Amino acid sequence: MTGISFFGGYIPVYRLKRDVIADIWGRHSLGGERSVANNDEDAITMAVEASRNCLKGAPTAEIDALLFGTTSSVFKEKMNAALISAAIDLKENISTLDFTNSLRSGTGALMAALDKVKSGSAKNVLVTCSDCRLGYPRSDEEQLFGDGAAALVVSDENVVATFEGHYCVSNEMMDVWRNSNDTFVRTWEKRFILGEGYINNMKRAIKGLLKKYGLEPKDISKAIFPAPDSRSHKRLASQLGFDLKTQVQDTLLSKVGHCGAAHALLMLVGALEDARPGERLLLACYGDGADAMLFTVTDAIERKMLQYTLRAQLEEKLMLPSYARFLSYKGLVETVPGEPFRLMPSATVTWRDRKSIIRCHGSRCNSCGLTTFPMQRICYNCGSKDDFTEVRIADLEGLVYTFTLDNLAGRSDDPVVPQIIAEFGGSKVRFYGMMTDCDPEEIKVGMPVRLVFRWIYEGAGMPNYFWKCSPMRNGGNDL
């Protein structure tokens, strides 16, 4: 049976208390906190992290398609999925595609993946979605939105939740939108967008699904559906006849915020973490109409899961100290740059060296076994020439060998750039780079670190990505 075989989410480590935003504007706080992508994160890097998390223990080499959903495309023209695929080191002969411009990009990509596997055009499809939308300063959306990503593998094997069917409605209305040059999400009058838009369309899709498969609300173990706000979520659940205490999946709104096109799948990941065999899950998502899907949890859900759970990620956080920092991380205020880069960005160089830069491959000498990063044609130790095996470094665990906290390399909102030398894996591969997602004061020689894929700078109009160290937080499983 076709369904979901692996799943994983990603929530950026930075959170901002909504009270901080509300205080700045002298407004009512919606309470709780929202996630904020670090200033080196974007929709691509978050999708990479969610995918790597999801693929722990999965047959990565057998992934033969990658579908990516977002409304925060890094590129207006150029495929985000191609870069994501390379960073998670999928094979090259796979099909990749972006699903963009709609809050239903995530569920849309998931349905397309299911169709691909059912039709036999692919065996294992990675679906990942990621979003970091911006609400207008002082708006409710500014407080309500969060940043995050989710990833699922769709397959006929190892399935933890089989796909039973779907029901979709399409609806044209200007309720929530961004024109092609807009930075912030626009909305029409709240009563119109919530009542006529969200509630009515979700009801049509969910009721349609239940009717199509001859089900009553009580037959659903968990109804998983994002909402623009907690009140609308409760209202919709009640109107559909779901018991709020037992049948409805947590919206993540109080601790993370609404993560756009990623949110439905992120909530599904949360539901799967707690799911039991035999449960029936209903997933629905709104955006110019609505998608509703039905899944049944299998016995495989009880196997040992390796991913870094959402539950743990919710607790592992660093608080963003100020609204000013939020604005600068989002690129809404320009910071004083650090010293100018003395680099010449080059698309040809980054393409030629993509195996090291993007795929994070080092070279292991076939003669003496020394592993070096980036890849070297001549072995540093034994001098053998062009006789090496490529090995992926990115998924190894490392320890800080030495570090410095550099006050010259940063920008005014992030003046300290931790520079790190670390040793990764049993063969102690040396890596040099920056440390991210940390309090510089916590860095110590011997500290455990992992590698994360991040934006490092833009030059010649071209974003450049590379790997950085990040403190090892709860990388293990607690399911």
Next chain:
Amino acid sequence: MSGIKDKVAIIGMGCTKFGELWDKGTEDLAIEAAYEAFEDAGIGKEEIQACWLSTVMAPPIGVSGTIAADSLKLRNIPVIRNENWCTSGHIALIEACLAVASGAYDIVMALGVEKLKDTGYPGLGTGRGMHPVYEARRTSPGSFGLIAQRYFKTYGLSDEEGKITLAKIEVKNHDNGSLCPKAHFHNKITVETVLNAPIIAWPLGLYDCCGNSDGAACAIITSAERARSFRDDPIYLKGFGISTDAMMPHFRPGFSWISFDSLVTSSHKAYEMAGIKNPREELDLAEVHDCFSITELLIYEDFGFSERGKAKEDIDSGFFTREGKLPVNIDGGLKCFGHPIGASGLRMTYEVYKQLQGKAELPERQIKNPRLGLSHTFGGPPQISAVAIFGNEKG
């Protein structure tokens, strides 16, 4: 390998004042250093048969030898530019010496000139190397901070002990610089000044870092046989060593970060050529590459001035002060002169040259009866080291 000990000599040198020379361009600096050297050697520029130019900051396509040729109007002779990071000045000088030793030329010059203060920022900039990604945020203080952190850890120094040890090096260098008219900085400092200064790249603070300055220095070289026909006190090249490590330290597997092969091998090659067995005892002064305090400390150990892990003891005992057994950076070093990259190697050699002639500007900073002096630069991430040893007598 017989080397070129006592085969060539420096017969004239010049050095500009170092500092933020807003009103002087690259050409002015070149002219001032070269003409002081011509006058010191008692020759005119027409007698120069070849020029080795050291300069590092250049537009991407390079500058060739035009900085020297255009400014000095050197007509129809070879001007060979050398760029080897911070060691450029030394390598230009050594190449000039080798050319004379080969017999190809009788009189040549080595000119180092660098104008750092036209860039619009105080440091050397962020992002290094040839690659657009791997070293995107690498800075000089950052790389040397990595060394200091690891040195402290390896030898069990607390952050405070480590920082105080490094501070004493800079207190010494500032004390020396206060007496040197051509230095950029003349202020004396205390350990407290160093410890209380802002952090640049932890654990290195402001006073652990050398300044950024403009400057130029120049040497005129001829064969040892001819040297005394120009002056009574030529300074002879006794030995040299140049070494480049394979792979930058940042990615080098297993690299210790507390000792650099290039430092060890370049100094030992130079000692061997100069016939020096025990540098700690035989050298009378050394001008070494104190781009950061930790660099000078590492050099004490890698050059055999101090035993491994024991530099702190020599620093504490004042071994390297002006009155100590082996004065190091008696002119204030890069710390007080600043580091106009291509000029520094020749500027350090200028100090050794003047000291060996007994001609330091102020009598209180002249070492008594020195015979042998060493100058040295260390460059890149770091990765390359160049050493030259000079003496005031043959044999």
